[in-house]
Amino acid sequence: MEEKVKSGKEILDDFFENIGTIENVDPEIAKMLNKLYNDDKLTDTNVKNELQTLRETDVDKD
Amino acid sequence: MSIKIKNISIKGIRGAKESLELPLNGRSILLYGDNGTGKSSISDALEWFYTNRVSHLSSGEIDLKDALRNATLTDEDVSEVSVSYIKGEAFNATKSLFVKRGKLGSEFTNTTEEFGKYLDNSTKENLLLRYQYLRDFIDNTKGDKLKYLSDIIGFSEVTKKKDVLRKSYNSLKTEIKNQNFEAQINTQKEVLIEKIGAAISRKEDLIEVINKKIAPLKTGIEVKEMEDIDSLLEHLKKGTNNKLNEELTFLEKVKATTDTLKSEIEFINTEYDKYYEEFEKIAEDVESIMQTFLAELLKTGDTVLAKKYHKDESCPLCLQPKNIEDLRNEIAGRLKEIEESSKKKALFDKAKQSIGAITVERIKRLDNLLLEKLIKQEDHKAIHAGTTALKEKIEKFQRASVEKVTSGNKIPNKDTVGFQASDFDFQSVIIDRIKEIKIIQEKDNSAVVYSNVSASKDAFIKIKYFEKQRIRLEKQRKTLEIIYNEFIKKQKEGLENFISTFSEKINGFYQYMNPDEPFQEIKIVTIGEDDELNGITIEYEYNGEWVSPPQKYFSESHLNCFGLSFFLASVEAFNDNNDFVLLDDVISSFDTNHRKRFAELIFEKFSKYQIILLTHEYDWFKNFVSPLAKQKNWIINEIKWSEDKGTFLDEKPNDLKERIEQSIAESKIEGLGNPIRIYLEHSLKEICSNLDVKVSFRYNDFNEKRMPDELINALKSRIKDKSKELKEEFPTIERVANSALFGNLLSHDNPFNPKIGDLKAFWSDILALENIFVCDKEDCRRPRVSLKNYDNVAKNVRCGCGQTTYDWK
Numbered sequence: 001m002e003e004k005v006k007s008g009k010e011i012l013d014d015f016f017e018n019i020g021t022i023e024n025v026d027p028e029i030a031k032m033l034n035k036l037y038n039d040d041k042l043t044d045t046n047v048k049n050e051l052q053t054l055r056e057t058d059v060d061k062d
Numbered sequence: 063m064s065i066k067i068k069n070i071s072i073k074g075i076r077g078a079k080e081s082l083e084l085p086l087n088g089r090s091i092l093l094y095g096d097n098g099t100g101k102s103s104i105s106d107a108l109e110w111f112y113t114n115r116v117s118h119l120s121s122g123e124i125d126l127k128d129a130l131r132n133a134t135l136t137d138e139d140v141s142e143v144s145v146s147y148i149k150g151e152a153f154n155a156t157k158s159l160f161v162k163r164g165k166l167g168s169e170f171t172n173t174t175e176e177f178g179k180y181l182d183n184s185t186k187e188n189l190l191l192r193y194q195y196l197r198d199f200i201d202n203t204k205g206d207k208l209k210y211l212s213d214i215i216g217f218s219e220v221t222k223k224k225d226v227l228r229k230s231y232n233s234l235k236t237e238i239k240n241q242n243f244e245a246q247i248n249t250q251k252e253v254l255i256e257k258i259g260a261a262i263s264r265k266e267d268l269i270e271v272i273n274k275k276i277a278p279l280k281t282g283i284e285v286k287e288m289e290d291i292d293s294l295l296e297h298l299k300k301g302t303n304n305k306l307n308e309e310l311t312f313l314e315k316v317k318a319t320t321d322t323l324k325s326e327i328e329f330i331n332t333e334y335d336k337y338y339e340e341f342e343k344i345a346e347d348v349e350s351i352m353q354t355f356l357a358e359l360l361k362t363g364d365t366v367l368a369k370k371y372h373k374d375e376s377c378p379l380c381l382q383p384k385n386i387e388d389l390r391n392e393i394a395g396r397l398k399e400i401e402e403s404s405k406k407k408a409l410f411d412k413a414k415q416s417i418g419a420i421t422v423e424r425i426k427r428l429d430n431l432l433l434e435k436l437i438k439q440e441d442h443k444a445i446h447a448g449t450t451a452l453k454e455k456i457e458k459f460q461r462a463s464v465e466k467v468t469s470g471n472k473i474p475n476k477d478t479v480g481f482q483a484s485d486f487d488f489q490s491v492i493i494d495r496i497k498e499i500k501i502i503q504e505k506d507n508s509a510v511v512y513s514n515v516s517a518s519k520d521a522f523i524k525i526k527y528f529e530k531q532r533i534r535l536e537k538q539r540k541t542l543e544i545i546y547n548e549f550i551k552k553q554k555e556g557l558e559n560f561i562s563t564f565s566e567k568i569n570g571f572y573q574y575m576n577p578d579e580p581f582q583e584i585k586i587v588t589i590g591e592d593d594e595l596n597g598i599t600i601e602y603e604y605n606g607e608w609v610s611p612p613q614k615y616f617s618e619s620h621l622n623c624f625g626l627s628f629f630l631a632s633v634e635a636f637n638d639n640n641d642f643v644l645l646d647d648v649i650s651s652f653d654t655n656h657r658k659r660f661a662e663l664i665f666e667k668f669s670k671y672q673i674i675l676l677t678h679e680y681d682w683f684k685n686f687v688s689p690l691a692k693q694k695n696w697i698i699n700e701i702k703w704s705e706d707k708g709t710f711l712d713e714k715p716n717d718l719k720e721r722i723e724q725s726i727a728e729s730k731i732e733g734l735g736n737p738i739r740i741y742l743e744h745s746l747k748e749i750c751s752n753l754d755v756k757v758s759f760r761y762n763d764f765n766e767k768r769m770p771d772e773l774i775n776a777l778k779s780r781i782k783d784k785s786k787e788l789k790e791e792f793p794t795i796e797r798v799a800n801s802a803l804f805g806n807l808l809s810h811d812n813p814f815n816p817k818i819g820d821l822k823a824f825w826s827d828i829l830a831l832e833n834i835f836v837c838d839k840e841d842c843r844r845p846r847v848s849l850k851n852y853d854n855v856a857k858n859v860r861c862g863c864g865q866t867t868y869d870w871k
Contacts, residue, residue, distance in 0.1 A: 008216025011556040012223055015549060022548050026541040033545070037223070044229035051234065055534045
C-alpha cells in the first residue's frame, strides 16, 4: 500500500518506547513496563509483582 | 525483498509423475490445463513447500503426505519440489518427500537459518489463491474475520498485551477494595479518640497532645519529633509495671484487629454472598459451563462447513442427514448460548477472585495475632480460642472460594457461615482485662500516660501507613488506567488506519472489476466497543443505503470479485518478501464480463508481480488472456496429462530450445538432461515423420515413447535406401548417435550431470543434425525438408522454397 500501515509489532514497539511521555503517568511504572516489554516478560503476574516492588521501594524511601 | 521465482521443478507430486519444470526466470506464466490434467499439482506443490500443508487436503481423513505423492511411485522413489529464485538465491531449496523405515518423511535441502526465516515469513504472506477459497473471508464469522486480519497484521499480539494491561489495572482495583483501608483507618482513629481524645491527623498535633499529657509528670522531656516519643516511652517504662504494659499493648492490638474485622462483617458477608449467588447460578447450570469447552469444537465444525471441507448434506461428525445451512444456523445459535454462558462464568470468576483475595488478607491479619507470644498464655486462652474461631470461619469462606463449581459439591450459604456480631463476643474478655489493667494503672499515672502515648503513637503511625498505601495504590491504579486507555486509543488508531487503507484498496479493485454497478464504497468495518472489539464485517452502499453483510444483494460473481479484491489487497498489504502469486482457476464462476475485467486488472494493476495464472477455461485462455499475456511478455503454455508421464508441460519446441540455449549460455546445466532429451526426441520425430521413416508398431503411449537411438537408426536406414546426398550427412547424424552423452539420454529422466564443454558440443551436434533437414532461408515458409514437398519430376525431397534439396528415389 502507498501509505505504510503499522503492523501490530510496530504499534507495540512505538507504544512502549513512548510510554514515559504519556501525560500524568508515573515514570517509574512507565520505565518498568517498558523494560518488561523489551525483555519479552510483559505478563500480568510480572507486572503485579513489579508494582508491589515499586510500592515497597516507595515505603523504603519514606 | 522483491523475490520472484526463477524455476519450479516438481517431481512425483500429485499428478506430476515425471519432472514438471516451470522455467520462469522471473516472468509471469499463463497455463491452460483441461480439468483432470493435474494443473493444481503446481499449486499443491507450492503450498506444501511453503506451509507444509495443502488446504484442500486438510481433512482428518486424508494423510497429507500420502495424498501428495504421485500414486504410481514406489517406495524407492523420492518426490520433490524445487524452487529457485531471482533476488533470493540464498533461499533456493528442494523439499523432498520420501519413504524411510516404512514412513513418509520430508526435508529441505536448504537448512540455513536465513532460509528458515524466509520460509516462516512467507507462510504469513498471501502467495496462493484457489477458486474454492475465494469466499473464505466473507463466509467467516465476524469474530473469525477479526482474528484472520488480526493474525496477519500481528494484532493478536497487541490484544495479548492489552489484556496484560487490563488485568494489571484490575488487580490494583481489587487490591484497593480488598485492603478496605477505610475500615482499618477508622479502627485506628477510634484508638486515637480513646487514648488522646481526638482523631488527629497531623504529626504536630499528636506531638502537642503528648506534650500536654506528660506535662504533669514533669519528666523534663519535650517531644519535638516522632523519634522523641520512643525516648519518652523508654523513660516512662522504667517507673511502670512492664508486664502490664506489654499485656495492654497486646490486648489493644487484638482489639484493634478484631474491631476492624467486626466493622467489615457486612463487607465480607456481602462479597461472600455475591460469590455464593454466582456459584449457585453456575452450579444449577453446569451444563452450560461445560458447553463453553465445546465452543472451540463448534467453531472448528463451522469452519469445516464454511470452507466446504464437508460437502454432503449431513453432519460432518455423526454423519446424520442434515441440511448444511440449518446445521450452521444451529451451530451459530449454540455459540450464542455459549457466549452467554461465558459471560456468566466471567462474573463468577470475578466474584471468586474477590472473595479469595479478601480471605487471604484477613487470615494474614489474624495469623499475625496468633503469632503473639502472650496469646498462647493460659490467661488468654479465651482470646486465643476466639481469634482461632474467627480464622476458622474465614477459612470456611476460603475453602468455599476454591471449590470447583463443576464438582457437584455445594458450598455453604451466608446464613450458615457468614460473620455475625456474636462471633466477636470474646472481645468482652479483652475489654474487661483492659479495664482491669487500667484500674491498676490508675494508681500509677505514669503507667496510664505510657499506655496512652504508646497506643496513640502506634495508631497514628498505622493511619499514616494505611493512607500512604492507599495513595500509592491509587496512584498506580490511576497510572495504569491512563496507560490502558492510551493503549486502547493507539490500538484503535492502528486498526482503523489499517482498515481504512485496506478498505480503500479492496474497493478500488472491486470497482475496477465492476464499473457502473450500484455497489459503492465497499469496506470492512469493526464491530464492538473501543476496548472490546469483537468482530469485523463487510458493508457497502447500495442505492443510498448501507448494506451488510454483502451476501444480501451480491451475486455469485460479485462475491467472488470481493474475494479476489480482498486477496489482491492482502498481497499488496502484507507480502513483504515475495513478489509472486499463484492464482489457481480463480475465475471459474465469473461471467464473461467479470473475467475480462479481472484479466485487465491483473495486467494493468499487478504488472509489478510475477503471476502464475492457471485456468481450465479454454475460451478465456485462448481468446482473451493469451493475446494480453503475449503483449506483456508472459510465458504461455499448456498442461497435459498422460498415463505414462502424468502431468506434464506441453512446452513448444521453440520455447524449449530458447530455454536450453539460455541455460547453456549461463553455464547452468543442472537438470538440463530432460529438456535436451525431449527436444531431441521431438526433433527426430518431426524429421522421421516428414521423411516417412518407418519404425516397429507399438501401442498408444509406447508409440509416443520412441527412444532417440531407435529413431536415428530407422532414419539412417531410410536414408540409405533413398538418398545418396543425405547419406553424405551420416557423419553429422552419427556424431549425435555416437556421443558419450547420447547413451545417458536413452533412459527417461536419467540423472544427467555432464561437463559444460561436453554439453555444448552435444547440443551443437543436435542443432547440426537438425539443420540438415531445415532450410536456413529466412523467408522460407515451410522450412522443414519433407515428403510433402516431394518433386516427382526431379525425384527430390526438399523444403517449401526449394533451397534445401536432396535426391530421393
